[in-house]
Amino acid sequence: MSLQTLSEWLRCPNCFLPLSPAEPLTLRCGAGHSFDVNKRGYVSLAGGSRRLIGDSVAMVDARALFLETGWYEPLRSRLAERVAAENPSRVMDIGCGTGYYLQGVFALCPDARALGIDLSPVAVGRTVSGRDNIDGLVADVWSPLPVRDGSADVLLNVFAPRNPSEFHRVLREDGLLVVVVPHASHLQELRASGLALDVPANKVEHLSEALSPAFELETRDELSSSLRLNPAQVSALIGMGPSAHHTDFDALTVHLSGVQTVTASFELLGYRRITI
Template structure:
């Protein structure tokens, strides 16, 4: 059960949201003083989309299953540990809070919470994603977090200056909102793929390649709200079965335009193990001080 002391805001009126329940025969509920309320789904997540909802295409149940299969076998564990190592130093000794934007199945947030717990630090955790299928998994993996369906291009349902860290792993970024919710001493941790990421697999399956200049565009997008504090590369040499390679190809953005049967068919002729290089960049941004050049 998540902590009731969370810095959440109502997406309708921006009043504080309080976690209530569960009661006899009822699911937990988020409610504000103005009477707006959001009941937890049976699977444990909350849907905070209001108005017209979102125009984003959410990850499908099949894409999410592929991600669970692949990440659950530890293939990206070095990356998850690197993310946790980047986040933990910024967590407050008391009242620590982290926001995982684009939490997906909650895999990276789980590593952060475990690392913080190993250091004796309790963390209030918030996971946001647009896919209800992903959040069903996230709620199961991270029951101590509040997991919410949310469009990150809208005002985030999180109080100003209330979290120590925001993590964004292969997900869209809203720099202005991230800067708003972060505490002054906090950090934004962003992971992106580098050019050449999974190039061997992309050549076989039809996955899209990584555009050149992507890091420059990211830095430009962050410049008004953040300064880059550090950047490091994480490389993982993958040795996979054909089934694991198919899950990897389908679990990301390619899953929106590639058919899993087509991916599997293309991989049939590949000898096992299937090898590929995963290439990531992990960047830590700090909130820009008001008036800084």
């Protein structure tokens, strides 16, 4: 990351003019609005009006602990293959988490640059740490993104919120939006025990309707496997996602003993940007 590469993605959240480097560790627009860049290599342009809370340190730690076991590697590999087929130069990951899926993309697209976006400063810090080809942005996906028009060839959205109009704006013409959502059977054993949140019925159909007419569903892949998890891995799996906000982890230990069989099932969706 450099101030120059970071600024090339961004526009001012106040007036929407392009941001440019202004030393030291400052980005500034032509109207004089300025923003400090974190020494860890990212900038926060989230504002504070919505009072949303990003993933905590504990949630990001849990995600890193679980993902390093390799249970979601088949999903990462399939996603990376889908992205690599586009031969992208610039990839944007909205809801980047620890950067796990971007790492898979770079294995096949080593010359690409990426912008990792998340509401959690902890997550963005993990994504950019030690990586010169990833710029970092803390931002609220529900608000107008402080990102320039048409700045990405591919946009990733893995288990994260979506803003169709803004996704359409920041993708180039005919760009690809790759979305991963849980299948109805995902974590069904944990949901049956009250340890994970329900997955809404007909999720893909509702998603495609929400993205229309800005995007057209082009590819749809389902990936499913049975995981044999020890109690620590089950706890990390619950703790890394939205169920963490609704789980009593002291009570959780009562439910966990021995090896648990857990279904991991995903829908990997490719949406093509349509000119509207």
